[in-house]
Amino acid sequence: MTEPRARARTLTILVGSAAFVVVVAGMMSINGIVGPTFLAVCLTVTVHPLRHVLARVGLPAWAGTVACVLAVYAILLTFAVALVLSGARFAELLTRYEDEFQRWLTDIKDLLNQWGVGDSELDQIFSRLDIRAVAPYVAEAVSSATSVTGNILLILVLLLFMALDGSVIPRLAAKVPERHRSTVDALADFATGTRRYFVVATVFGVLVALADVVLLYALGVPEPWLWGVLSLITGYIPNIGFVLGLVPPALLALFDSGWQTALWVIVGYCVINFVIQSVFQPKIVGDSVGLSATVSMVSLIFWTVILGAWGAILAIPATLLVTKILVDRDPDTRWMSPLIAGREPVA
Incomplete structure (x- = not known):
């Protein structure tokens, strides 16, 4: 009995691995559709309680639908505009510090000369360095992060129809047959966990x-409020988001006030991030969504590879969806839940 059972388990693992590879390859091939669609789902379930709040004060159902549509549109457009403005402003400010940039290159070249690096090699390297050349890369990074040019219309249309359907989905879900109840409960847990995650991430x-x-x-770093907004947006990227929000103010501090100010910016950002986002936030996020810090980091890498820039923002909700459907509601895989959550199961 043991040998046939072992063979069956091996076959199951091999078939499951093959199916996993096929699914991942398929998602990567259409990540331009999967990412915006899943973002629309997450935003829709996040603002859904607004519908109930308006219903309790006596407003009609259509008012809740309109409020949800306007809320998700405002969230999406605000973040997109903030990213575009921060990228454009950063590129503009960099061009003002071309002289300072050249002085830094000269100092670095002199230091490398003292360490024995030849002038010919340095000239070949430094001749290609120009602060103005950074602007196109900044614009490209912002475009990749927001996908405004290709996906904003798709997201807006999806959000509209999802918000309209949001008024009838709960009633339809309540009529699902009992044999499919676990799937509906898993999706409900995903919606609850997603709302908790975005609320906690927004507060912190x-x-x-x-x-x-x-x-x-x-x-005295230029445009502090703009970099504060950028810090808020990059905070939705687990673990490494603060680094992305640190680069613009640190560079501007370097060129505007010198390396001492830049160092204080880096130290200050690291201290703030460690105290708030590395000590308190992981504990509260873990309690809210049931994902350990290690799983959060692995999910960030995994979903970024699959979905690109969308995956960096949607890593936690995507992992939460997979966990709720494939792990927590399956008696054969439920034993993995404490390992994924990084804590003892609640009695």
């Missing part, structure tokens, strides 16, 4: 952004 993101603004004001 606002705290970090305000602390960053105070720090940048104190150090």
Whole structure:
């Protein structure tokens, strides 16, 4: 009995692995559709409680639908505009510090000369360095992060129809036969966990952004409120988001006030991030969505590879969806839940 059972398990693992590869390859081939669609789903379930709030104060159902549509449109457009403005402003400010940039290159070249690096090699390297050449890369990064040119219309249309269907989905879900109840409950848990995650991430993101603004004001870094908004947006990217929000103010501090100010910016951002986002936030996020810090980091890498820039923002909700459907509701795989959550199961 043991040998046939072992063979069956091996066959199951091989078939499951092959299916996993096929699914991942398929998602990567259409990530331009999967990413925006899943973002629309996450935004829709996040603002869904607004419908119930308006219903309790006596407003008709259509008012809740309109409020949900306007809310998700406002969230999406605000973040997209903030990213575009921050990228454009960063590129513009960099061009003002061309002389400072050249002086830094000269100092670095002199230092490398003292260490024995020849002038010919340095000239070949430094001749290609131009601060103005950074602007196109900044614009490309912002375009990749927002996907405004190709996906904004798709997301807006999806959000509209999902918000319209949001008024009838709960009633239809309540009529699902009992044998399919576990799937409906898993989707409900996903919606609840997604709302909790975005609420927690937003609260901590606002705290970090305000602390960053105070720090940048104190150090005299240009456009502190703009980098505070950027810090809030990048805060939705687990673990490494603060690094992405740190680069623009650190570079501007370097060129505007010198390496000492840039160092203080880096130290201040690291301290703020460690205290708020590395000590308190992981504990609360873990309790809210049931994902350990290690799983969060692995999911960030995994979903970014599959979905690109969308995956960096949607890593936690995507992992939460997979966990709720394939792990928590399956008696054969439920034993993995404590390992994924990184804590003992609640009695």
